[in-house]
Amino acid sequence: MAAPVGPIRFWKPGTEGPGANLAEERQSNAEVTSVIYNPHASLSIEQQRQKLPVFKLRNHILYLVENYQTVVIIGETGCGKSTQIPQYLAEAGWTAEGKVVGVTQPRRVAAVSVAGRVAEERGALLGHEVGYCIRFDDCTDPQATRIKFLTDGMLVREMMSDPLLTRYSVLMLDEAHERTLYTDIAIGLLKKVQKKRGDLRLIVASATLDAEKFKAFFNQNDTNDPNRDTCAILTVEGRTFPVDIFYTQSPVPDYLKSTVQTVMKIHQSDIDGDILAFLTGQEEVESVVSMLVEQARILARSGMKKHLRVLPMYAGLPASEQMKVFERVSTNVRKVVVATNIAETSITINGISFVIDCGFVKLRAYDPKRAVESLVVVPVSQASASQRAGRSGRNRSGQCYRLYTEEDFQKLPPSTIPEMQRSNLSPVILQLKALGIDNVLRFHFLSPPPAQSMVQALELLYALGGLDKHCRLTEPLGVRMAEFPLNPMFAKMLLESGNFGCSAEILSIAAMMQIQNVFVVPPNQKSQAIREHRKFAVEEGDHLTMLNVYEAFIKFNKSSQWCQQHFLNYKGLMRAVTVREQLKKMLNKFRVPKNSSEGDPDPILRCIVSGFFANAAKLHSTGAYRTVRDGHELHIHPSSVLYAEKPPNWVLFSEVIQTNKYYMRDVTAVESAWLLELAPHFYQQGTHLSRSSKRPKMDNL
DNA sequence: GAGCACTGC
Known part of the structure; x- marks a missing residue:
């Protein structure tokens, strides 16, 4: 389906006002745009250093x-x-x-x-x-x-x-x-x-x-x-090239369509240079990419000599696809990279002359009351917008098209809220405690996090046994948990694994949970990929499914070809192998017994409960889940192997992500008796599981 | 009934 290409009118503040267009801009930039910046290539290293x-x-x-x-x-x-x-x-x-x-x-x-x-x-x-x-x-x-x-x-x-x-x-x-x-x-x-x-x-x-x-x-x-x-x-002072900023005259109703229109307008202006467009997520990127491909086809049919090469870029994209954005294109081709925030700081693409900024970003937020992280689309900060604009002025002067008005830009927050103020703090608090910061509430944070996030973190660490009732790090459990480069729940699970007789399996599960996008789903081979992935799925849930994938990967000699056949993320799995090695060394250091449950799932599931008991949910008659802790409604994430199955009565999960609903990720079925047995301090005995009234004393934060 | 910004130890 073709997107309508209508006129988008930009005006550049401080010049002739509304109506300034690309053709006029071309005059002023005609000379610089053909120069690739590398003025000191022939100088010695010492001379180059002195030029900075x-x-x-x-x-x-x-x-x-x-x-x-x-x-x-x-x-x-x-x-x-x-x-x-x-x-x-x-x-x-x-x-x-x-x-x-x-x-x-x-x-x-x-x-x-x-x-x-x-x-x-x-x-x-x-x-x-x-x-x-x-x-x-x-x-x-x-x-x-x-x-x-x-x-x-x-x-x-x-x-x-x-x-x-x-x-x-x-x-x-x-x-x-x-x-x-x-x-x-x-x-x-x-x-x-x-x-x-x-x-x-x-x-x-x-x-x-x-x-x-x-x-x-x-x-x-x-x-x-x-x-x-x-x-x-x-x-x-820096050494970059000027970037002209353009705003829309009025707010755009649909920034996806506007992105497509702006790309096409730049392309038809016949000024050289590649384009980088910022959007908020994978879905938006893929949708704009397909609209642009369609537009490019129409243009090619109409006899336009200059071609468009449209490329998506986001973290979940397989590495081979990601590499394409760095490839050079011939002079009769214009590259358009449609990216998420990954292109703002993490990767730099050379040769970008035009940036299109939708004005939004997907960010992590944290709700300390629910202990829930969410991903929300919010307007970018001014600092972020400048950073995006600057991606066009690295090799020569650039242009940045902001799909919002200058007035709206002025209303944006000057900078993004620091991560410290929008994160789950349990790993942070645990580390600070291990570094000898006894009173974390009085720690000098450059931007102090919400007090409730800290209390939430302290409560969880207490429930895990990492802190005592005076909020002091326990010996040896708390000290050991802090050493792991993991969320404290994972650390607890690993440290307990020897007692459950399944440290080998828990090591693999913990390592696998640290990598994202294990299952690769190429848009053009979707059903085939899903069919392959189903071969690894087990009814117990995602944790044992991941164990299956890991063990199969090892069995097939870590073969990249085998990964490709089964639509698995090879790089990610190799990373899991490395992570597992590191975790294994730590378990050795702490003398956690090396053992295996030899195919029996029960010890593994019970061990998961010992770390993740706080993240339990029960199925209700409505078909939705409710947290055992405080009754908040939850749903199984569509990426879970349990999503399409008959929902189990009791589940554990590693995290909750809020998008349209509250979704549990990495979900495993458990028995309610295990919760009472393995976390009696957290759950009271009774017909209904409910949150224990025992809480840590907050007298020594 | 329908989904995942990005890092890092």
């Missing part, structure tokens, strides 16, 4: 780090801060006497790639003077490494064994404005460390917007005399 905007501020930065405990650096894209500042510090002596300069990144690929670049610039082999450390991959030499890139999650882990981070002289938190869960934990912890280690220097790399907030947080000057500040702000 940050180089001019080298001495200024070193002065500030010398004289201030914390320096907030506003480093715009392309200024070279991530690669250069650690080297300046090393050159200035901050890595003398075995000390290390650490640089954190929110994402693994960034840590690895920046480390690689810096090693190259220093003519060093990666893993010696310059190294990186991410989960499953420690590429550092404890003796030789002086500049170390790591994920912020790894830094928090390191603090569990070395709370004062004694090896480090300087820590740079890169991309701090993204405010990921672990960046925020690290920020709170580092403020505490600084009080005990006056010599530790902190560099917070952030966007303009948050600089003052960071300064206010880290500044220990309680006088009015700015000369006694312990924190300074410095701005480094």
Whole structure:
């Protein structure tokens, strides 16, 4: 079905007003658009380093780090801060006497790639003077490494064994404005460390917007005399190209159709350059892709020489499909990438000249009352909108089409709510406790989470036995749970597995539950894929189904071809193997007996209950489920193997996701007697299971 | 009766 291609009128603020169109724009951009930016390709590495905007501020930065405990650096894209500042510090002596300069990144690929670049610039082999450390991959030499890139999650882990981070002289938190869960934990912890280690220097790399907030947080000057500040702000100009922003004159009724129209309008304007469109989810992406393919076909039939290559991009897409967005296209083809938020920070596609921004994003939210996470579509923040626009100005000047009015843009929140304020906090609280933060309610959070989220987390940790009634970490259970890189319910289940005689099976299940999209469903082979997937399904539910998949994968020698035949995610399964290895090492360390139930499902199911008893639901006569804990209505998620089956009376689930309804994911049938038997402290005895009145005392949060 | 933004340990 063809989407109607009507005129969308954009106007650019500050110019001639409504009616400015692409043809006029073409004049001003005609020269720059044909230049691919790489002006310094022929220069030596040293010369290239000196060309970076940050180089001019080298001495200024070193002065500030010398004289201030914390320096907030506003480093715009392309200024070279991530690669250069650690080297300046090393050159200035901050890595003398075995000390290390650490640089954190929110994402693994960034840590690895920046480390690689810096090693190259220093003519060093990666893993010696310059190294990186991410989960499953420690590429550092404890003796030789002086500049170390790591994920912020790894830094928090390191603090569990070395709370004062004694090896480090300087820590740079890169991309701090993204405010990921672990960046925020690290920020709170580092403020505490600084009080005990006056010599530790902190560099917070952030966007303009948050600089003052960071300064206010880290500044220990309680006088009015700015000369006694312990924190300074410095701005480094970026080196990107201008991006022209266009808004719609009036709100668009359907941003999917508007996206299609805008793509076609750009395409017909015959200005070169690829297009990147932002939408909120997989379904929207696929629907716009098919509309565009249809439009492109019509255009090709009408004799248009320039072709459109339309590509979807989202995290759930198989890796081979994802790779296509990075492929170069010939000059008579224009690439259109229709993406979710993955293209905002996680991946960078070169050659994008046009960005189309629908103005919305799908975000995680957390309801502390129900202990339920949900995915909600909300308007983007202004910061996010700028980030999206900037994806077009990386190689040459760009254009960004916002499918909303300028007035609506002004009404958007300046920045996205930090993850800390919209997450289930039980893993966070457990980690903080393990790091010696006794009073988590008084912990200095850069943005404190809702108190109710904390109470909810404390209650769950108490019910799992990780905290005692004074909210202190229990020995050894709580301490051990905190060591696992997992949600505490999974940790509890693993630590109990030896007692149930099924640690081998529970290891596989826990590992499988950490990966997404195990079952691959290509749109054109849907029924075939579902038929293959059904072969693994068992009536007990998703946990044992996943165990089946894992064991079959091992039995068939981890064959990628076998995965393809059965429409399974090979990369994901390989990851499950690695995760399982790591978890197995931890169980060995804690001397959890190695055993197997030898095909008997009961011990496995009972062990799952020992970790997930708080997530129980009972089938009601209405056909819907209700949580045993507090009677909230739930449904089986359509991705569950139990979805199409006769619904069991009692189920456990690993999480609830709210979309149109409240859906349980990873669902397994259980017997109600097991709940009473294995969690008597949580459920009272009676004909009806109900929430125990026992609650943790909140006298020592 | 009908669905899953993205990371990270």
